[in-house]
Amino acid sequence: MKQPTPNVKKNTRRQAPETRPQRSAGAVTARTGVSDRWHSWLGHHREMAVESLRRFFATPLASAMTALVIAIALALPAALQLGLVNFQRAVAGWDGQPQISVFLHKSAREAAVRSYTEGLRADPAIVEVTYISPEGALAEFQEASGLGDALAGLDANPLPAVLLLRPRNTDSGELEALAEKLRDSALTDAVVLDMAWVQRLAQLTELGRRLSAGLALLLALGVLLVVVNTIRLHIENRREEILVVKLVGATDAFVRRPFLYSGLCYGFFGGLLAWLLVAGGVALLSGPVAGLSSSYGSGYVLHGPGFPYLLGLTAGAALLGLVGAWLAVARHIRAIEPR
Structure with a gap:
């Protein structure tokens, strides 16, 4: 028999099929990204x-x-x-600050009262001082009480001059100390601390x-x-x-x-x-x-x-x-x- 030539063997080797890796059969696991999960959650x-x-x-x-x-x-x-x-x-709009009423002696001289009032206005613990003369106090009382005719028959004005003080500090301890200081004055007859309604x-x-x-x-x-x-x-x-x-x-x-x-x-x-x-x-x-507010003159x-x-x-x-x-x-x- 005739022997095959070397070229035929070489060609036979070239025509041999190549072996490829086989894919594994079954389910494939898919990974979900963070962005996909976020959009799914929002959706x-x-x-x-x-x-x-x-x-x-x-x-x-x-x-x-x-x-x-x-x-x-x-x-x-x-x-x-x-x-x-x-x-x-x-x-x-109301006066929410406590007020101190200082009733002066009726025998106090006008110059002494004026000097005492200016000294209180210069006190840093006091914001405002309002002076009400005896005549002004009587007129205000007549208007508020409705006893104008009865009071008009009096021989003398029984009301003293009054100083209305607005303190700077509303602390009860400091207010009491200020009131006690005002009571020590020789011109003062009585001191009334009006803060009950505020409390x-x-x-x-x-x-x-x-x-x-x-x-x-x-x-x-x-x-x-x-x-x-x-x-x-x-x-x-x-x-x-x-x-x-x-x-x-x-x-x-x-x-x-x-x-x-x-x-x-x-x-x-x-x-x-x-x-x-x-x-x-x-x-x-x-x-x-x-x-109702308009009847009281308020808007x-x-x-x-x-x-x-x-x-x-x-x-x-x-x-x-x-x-x-x-x-x-x-x-x-x-x-x-x-x-």
Whole structure:
């Protein structure tokens, strides 16, 4: 037989098929980047917010009743707090500083009284000194008491000259020390420190502030209970849906998200209704208050809730709704597990 030539062998080696690495069969694991997860998280939040609004307006009667209960609970402390603000504005024009009345001896000479008055005006502890002559004091008393005819028949003026002092410092200890210093003067017959009404006004304002804070805390607890009960009913109505999404691997955070947005909706619209209730109450009372103040010669008008008040009330109510929804979800979502 004829032997194959070396060239044929070389060609045979060249035509031999090359061996390639085989790919492994099976599932391929795909890694999700941080950006993809972030966009997915934002997209789900946006979707749940829109879905919560849709569910809120899908049952307008039930949603409006719940929001109205929240609004009434929030409007009471809000109206009380606004009333305190208006009260402080009303008394802001009054003389809120304590006053010291110095009654001089009737036998004091006019030159000595003038010198004593100038010395008090130069005292850095005193802001203002007002001198009322005996004749001026008598005229003022006649006008205030209505006994003008009876006092006109007196042979002599029984009232002394008076100095009205406005101290710079309102500390009670320093006021007492200043009053004691004034009593030591030879021209002074009596010194009256008039600050009792100032203390009563401050105590009344503090009482109203604490009452408003206590009522706000109590009714905020009531708002939380209303939201908790409402979200609990929502969870029970969607129990089957929660079981299904948990069966396919949904986390508790995924499940609780729509209920948190529902709580935000209830709180926000409840705060908005509360602001409308307070604004309506101010509008109803503005006319009578303006008429009453004009009868006393004052141009005072009620100060209504403005935009910052609206922002604070709706934000606080939305936060209460969110907290109430979180409490309801944290308690009931964990109890719903597929078997």
